[in-house]
Amino acid sequence: MDINTSELDCLVQKYEELLTSTADTLWDYAETAYQEIKSCTLLKKHLCSHGFTLLPTSPQLPTAFAAKYGSGRPVIGLLGEYDALPDMAHPADCFLPTEPTSCLTSAGHGCGHHLLGTGLLAAALFLKDLMDKYQLPGTIIYFGCPAEENEAGKSQMLAQGFFRDVDAAFSWHPHAQSGIFNQSLANQRVSYTFTGTSAHASLAPHLGRSALDACELMNIGVNYLREHMPDNARIHYAYLNAGGKLPNIVPAKAQLLYAIRSPQSREAAELRKRVDRIAAGAALMTDTKVDIQTRCIYDSLLPNPSLDRLLLKYMKTFSPAIYTPEEVSYAAQAEKVLGNPACDMPLCTLPDLSLTRKTGISTDVGNISQKLPCTAFMTACYAKDTPLHHWTAVAQGKSSIAHKGMLTAGKILAASIWELLLSPEIMEHAQKDFLTEKVKRDIA
Numbered sequence: 001m002d003i004n005t006s007e008l009d010c011l012v013q014k015y016e017e018l019l020t021s022t023a024d025t026l027w028d029y030a031e032t033a034y035q036e037i038k039s040c041t042l043l044k045k046h047l048c049s050h051g052f053t054l055l056p057t058s059p060q061l062p063t064a065f066a067a068k069y070g071s072g073r074p075v076i077g078l079l080g081e082y083d084a085l086p087d088m089a090h091p092a093d094c095f096l097p098t099e100p101t102s103c104l105t106s107a108g109h110g111c112g113h114h115l116l117g118t119g120l121l122a123a124a125l126f127l128k129d130l131m132d133k134y135q136l137p138g139t140i141i142y143f144g145c146p147a148e149e150n151e152a153g154k155s156q157m158l159a160q161g162f163f164r165d166v167d168a169a170f171s172w173h174p175h176a177q178s179g180i181f182n183q184s185l186a187n188q189r190v191s192y193t194f195t196g197t198s199a200h201a202s203l204a205p206h207l208g209r210s211a212l213d214a215c216e217l218m219n220i221g222v223n224y225l226r227e228h229m230p231d232n233a234r235i236h237y238a239y240l241n242a243g244g245k246l247p248n249i250v251p252a253k254a255q256l257l258y259a260i261r262s263p264q265s266r267e268a269a270e271l272r273k274r275v276d277r278i279a280a281g282a283a284l285m286t287d288t289k290v291d292i293q294t295r296c297i298y299d300s301l302l303p304n305p306s307l308d309r310l311l312l313k314y315m316k317t318f319s320p321a322i323y324t325p326e327e328v329s330y331a332a333q334a335e336k337v338l339g340n341p342a343c344d345m346p347l348c349t350l351p352d353l354s355l356t357r358k359t360g361i362s363t364d365v366g367n368i369s370q371k372l373p374c375t376a377f378m379t380a381c382y383a384k385d386t387p388l389h390h391w392t393a394v395a396q397g398k399s400s401i402a403h404k405g406m407l408t409a410g411k412i413l414a415a416s417i418w419e420l421l422l423s424p425e426i427m428e429h430a431q432k433d434f435l436t437e438k439v440k441r442d443i444a
């Protein structure tokens with residue numbers, strides 16, 4: 001049974017103020033990985049005041065939580081995120097890159113997770129009202145998922161047993177265009193710490209063994225590796241410790257953080273072994289030692305055609321997006337700084353309705369998708385060419401365009417899950433798809 005869309009519009013009206021103010025407050029908090037105390041407290045407060053019950057959590061993950069409503073099967077998970085990016089603060093609605101920031105914090109919502117977490121709150125509240133009114137079967141669990149950025153927080157939640165007994169999970173992500181989100185790159189985050197011997201670089205250079213030299217040689221080795229790796233793989237790195245600030249001291253300690261990405265988790269693991277060997281080679285060349293630590297692993301997204309089709313159906317239902325002339329000129333300001341001043345329509349009003357959609361990004365929703373049937377999508381929340389992890393996305397994070405995309409995401413989620421709760425056969429197909437896709441990719 002399809003949902004009555006005007007009923008959903010009434011629910012949007014009922015909760016709009018609460019939802020937009022929640023997203024704006026999360027934008028203000030801008031808390032980074034595992035520091036999201038205020039953000040998760042606010043979301044928990046709204047869920048509890050609307051009848052959701054908090055489930056036991058893990059002391060190791062104080063900013064993770066789960067809040068449920070309803071009873072029995074199916075059990076549907078909503079994967080909410082709310083972490084910001086470090087060094088990304090930018091004033092709202094400001095399109096000048098050099099404008100001095102008036103933000104209180106140096107972190108900013110450059111990936112739109114304030115909208116993401118709130119869009120799933122929207123779905124939770126809409127579904128709660130619908131479940132009450134129509135006596136729908138099943139359970140909804142809002143999972144508060146910390147540290148998506150840089151830490152793959154959901155991998156820790158999986159290890160702590162958060163998603164046990166969940167039949168299917170849903171997520172979404174703010175973007176510049178709506179569409180399905182069922183492909184991502186697996187990503188191994190690995191730190192390489194080199195330890196050498198310090199010495200005066202001029203008085204006794206022969207006694208020094210430079211950890212910085214080892215880092216540089218490792219990076220050169222990986223640059224040569226790039227010629228001989230698959231086209232669709234990606235490797236990038238940052239110095240976490242470049243060995244100090246004084247050129248006359250041979251650095252005894254230096255550290256690199258690598259992101260090693262490939263379309264499949266298994267390929268990323270293979271590529272990482274080659275990078276590890278280069279690190280060992282760099283240590284050998286410089287007479288230093290290397291300590292290799294896996295910081296976190298993002299698995300690639302496993303598509304689930306049955307659930308993806310369900311989302312696409314409602315993406316179509318709730319399109320095109322209608323924008324006011326003010327919103328169009330607002331987006332035009334963003335397009336101007338993004339180098340596209342002449343574009344006629346600076347916003348994507350229609351979704352991309354293809355069933356597979358390639359992206360170069362990684363997400364820890366991938367880790368969930370390899371454990372249970374899972375699906376995700378994107379809605380347009382920004383001007384057409386806005387890249388994520390960029391100050392222009394932070395600037396647009398409190399705009400009515402962003403709010404609109406978030407509320408549309410809430411409607412798409414609620415409508416899809418409504419249909420899923422009422423159609424056990426879709427759940428069965430989703431389970432079959434999950435097993436088929438795992439076999440295709442040889443995932444245990």
Ligand SMILES: [Zn+2]
Binds near residue numbers: 111112113148173
């Ligand atoms: Zn993100």
